[in-house]
Amino acid sequence: MRSAWRAELLKIATVRGLWLSAVLAAAAIPAVSLLVVSTGGLGPRDTATSGAATGSLIGLLAFGAWGATFAAGEYAQHTIVVSLATVPRRAVLYTAKLTATATTAGVGAVVASTVALLTVLAVTPRGEHELGDPAALAGVVLAVMAVAVCGAAVGMLTRSVSGSIGIVALALLAPKAAADLLGGLQRWIVGASPGTVITQIVGGAQLPTEQAYPRGAWAAAATMVLVAAAVGVAGSVSFIRRDG
Amino acid sequence: MTTSAGGRSTAAIVVEDATKVIDGVTVLDRVSFSAQPGRVTAFLGPNGAGKSTMLRAILGIDRLTSGRTMIGGRPFREHRRPIEVAGALLTPDSAHPRRTARGHLAVVATSNGLPQASVERMLDLVGLGAIADLPVGQMSLGMQQRLGLATALVGDPAVVILDEPHNGLDAAAIRWLRGVLRALADAGRTVLVSSHLMSEIELVGDDIVVIGGGRIRAASTLADFVDGAPGTAPVPLEHRYLELVGEL
Numbered sequence: 155m156r157s158a159w160r161a162e163l164l165k166i167a168t169v170r171g172l173w174l175s176a177v178l179a180a181a182a183i184p185a186v187s188l189l190v191v192s193t194g195g196l197g198p199r200d201t202a203t204s205g206a207a208t209g210s211l212i213g214l215l216a217f218g219a220w221g222a223t224f225a226a227g228e229y230a231q232h233t234i235v236v237s238l239a240t241v242p243r244r245a246v247l248y249t250a251k252l253t254a255t256a257t258t259a260g261v262g263a264v265v266a267s268t269v270a271l272l273t274v275l276a277v278t279p280r281g282e283h284e285l286g287d288p289a290a291l292a293g294v295v296l297a298v299m300a301v302a303v304c305g306a307a308v309g310m311l312t313r314s315v316s317g318s319i320g321i322v323a324l325a326l327l328a329p330k331a332a333a334d335l336l337g338g339l340q341r342w343i344v345g346a347s348p349g350t351v352i353t354q355i356v357g358g359a360q361l362p363t364e365q366a367y368p369r370g371a372w373a374a375a376a377t378m379v380l381v382a383a384a385v386g387v388a389g390s391v392s393f394i395r396r397d398g
Numbered sequence: 399m400t401t402s403a404g405g406r407s408t409a410a411i412v413v414e415d416a417t418k419v420i421d422g423v424t425v426l427d428r429v430s431f432s433a434q435p436g437r438v439t440a441f442l443g444p445n446g447a448g449k450s451t452m453l454r455a456i457l458g459i460d461r462l463t464s465g466r467t468m469i470g471g472r473p474f475r476e477h478r479r480p481i482e483v484a485g486a487l488l489t490p491d492s493a494h495p496r497r498t499a500r501g502h503l504a505v506v507a508t509s510n511g512l513p514q515a516s517v518e519r520m521l522d523l524v525g526l527g528a529i530a531d532l533p534v535g536q537m538s539l540g541m542q543q544r545l546g547l548a549t550a551l552v553g554d555p556a557v558v559i560l561d562e563p564h565n566g567l568d569a570a571a572i573r574w575l576r577g578v579l580r581a582l583a584d585a586g587r588t589v590l591v592s593s594h595l596m597s598e599i600e601l602v603g604d605d606i607v608v609i610g611g612g613r614i615r616a617a618s619t620l621a622d623f624v625d626g627a628p629g630t631a632p633v634p635l636e637h638r639y640l641e642l643v644g645e646l
């Protein structure tokens with residue numbers, strides 16, 4: 155399993171497009187935070203920590219698309235044949251791919267969140283915003299990892315790069331966009347969607363009470379992780395059952 | 399898996415009643431044959447006969463509808479370090495076009511815990527050492543075939559499965575490949591190779607399995623296959639093969 159995981163990481167490291175897009179996805183988080191802060195986009199209740207998280211939705215979309223591209227790209231480039239011939243146990247190959255995706259996304263999100271926080275602190279006038287709780291940026295890391303894993307799982311399910319990117323984007327954006335249609339369910343659905351989970355954990359931005367998860371921010375995060383795990387299991391069952 | 403007198407692990411390929419139905423079409427129909435260590439077994443058949451499906455099924459890439467395939471006495475998937483048991487070249491375009499040859503082999507080797515030295519050894523063996531850092535997409539089909547062969551051999555496997563390895567090779571490379579196949583078999587490996595190049599199979603094959611319409615049409619030694627009537631000269635392989643599977 156460890157060898158297969160290392161091989162998946164090496165797949166990323168040996169294709170410039172793959173590692174560069176992961177770097178760009180990570181860079182998007184502090185870049186958007188810088189844009190928001192430098193244009194006066196932070197509200198009076200915002201902290202430096204919540205300011206650092208303002209770029210997280212772009213980061214979620216970028217890492218979700220990256221995970222989907224990494225996984226579905228195996229089919230688009232026909233490399234899945236060699237992958238299956240060298241790691242024929244599908245559960246091992248699949249788990250290695252998803253853990254490598256999570257590892258890369260996690261490292262990228264940690265660096266991105268740290269750089270974003272330092273950027274916000276450097277750009278905002280001293281004393282204008284409180285620091286907040288930097289440890290809450292773990293919520294950004296968790297959400298980015300969950301979305302990237304979902305992207306990879308959907309990529310393995312659909313075998314289509316564009317299709318899986320579309321599904322990930324829809325899953326990220328649709329709950330919030332269609333919140334009014336969800337009625338009483340929006341607290342559960344919108345409240346546990348990755349972007350809203352981050353908002354609840356880092357605080358700052360106004361979140362309508364009807365979209366706040368009933369059991370609190372970390373319960374929302376746990377639900378998000380459970381949903382990601384369910385998507386991962388669905389992808390695994392499909393990958394193991396069907397023919398290559 | 400067993401160990402030969404020379405200390406090398408050997409493994410036979412055994413296919414028993416392999417049947418594969420895709421969308422109601424029977425692609426493989428109770429196919430049974432074996433390929434033995436120390437011999438080059440040629441797997442012949444017209445386009446669409448089910449050769450590639452059979453080779454993929456042996457490696458567990460395609461799942462059979464019924465029947466079973468085994469390498470070294472067990473399904474390929476059950477081996478702990480699979481690329482030390484069997485290596486395969488199935489399609490020449492199975493390396494990422496933006497990955498270098500060295501990077502591609504490193505991924506394969508790493509997946510089974512092999513050292514980087516095995517990568518360098520293979521690059522030298524297939525003559526790609528000088529262009530190992532060129533993206534695969536910039537390589538000719540012949541070079542990609544060589545890389546595919548290196549991929550198959552990087553684990554120093556007991557079984558080598560090659561699906562039409564002659565495609566895209568020039569005359570010198572075909573002769574080189576002939577020597578490689580012979581050397582692999584002489585070292586005790588089981589070599590199963592599909593090809594449309596009858597002249598090459600005549601030169602390098604020991605055993606022959608012919609498939610047509612998803613069924614085994616012949617399975618014997620090459621010598622027996624081309625043997626004519628008593629007292630007559632052997633029939634050319636191409637002639638005998640076309641007699642069996644039919645001309646266009």
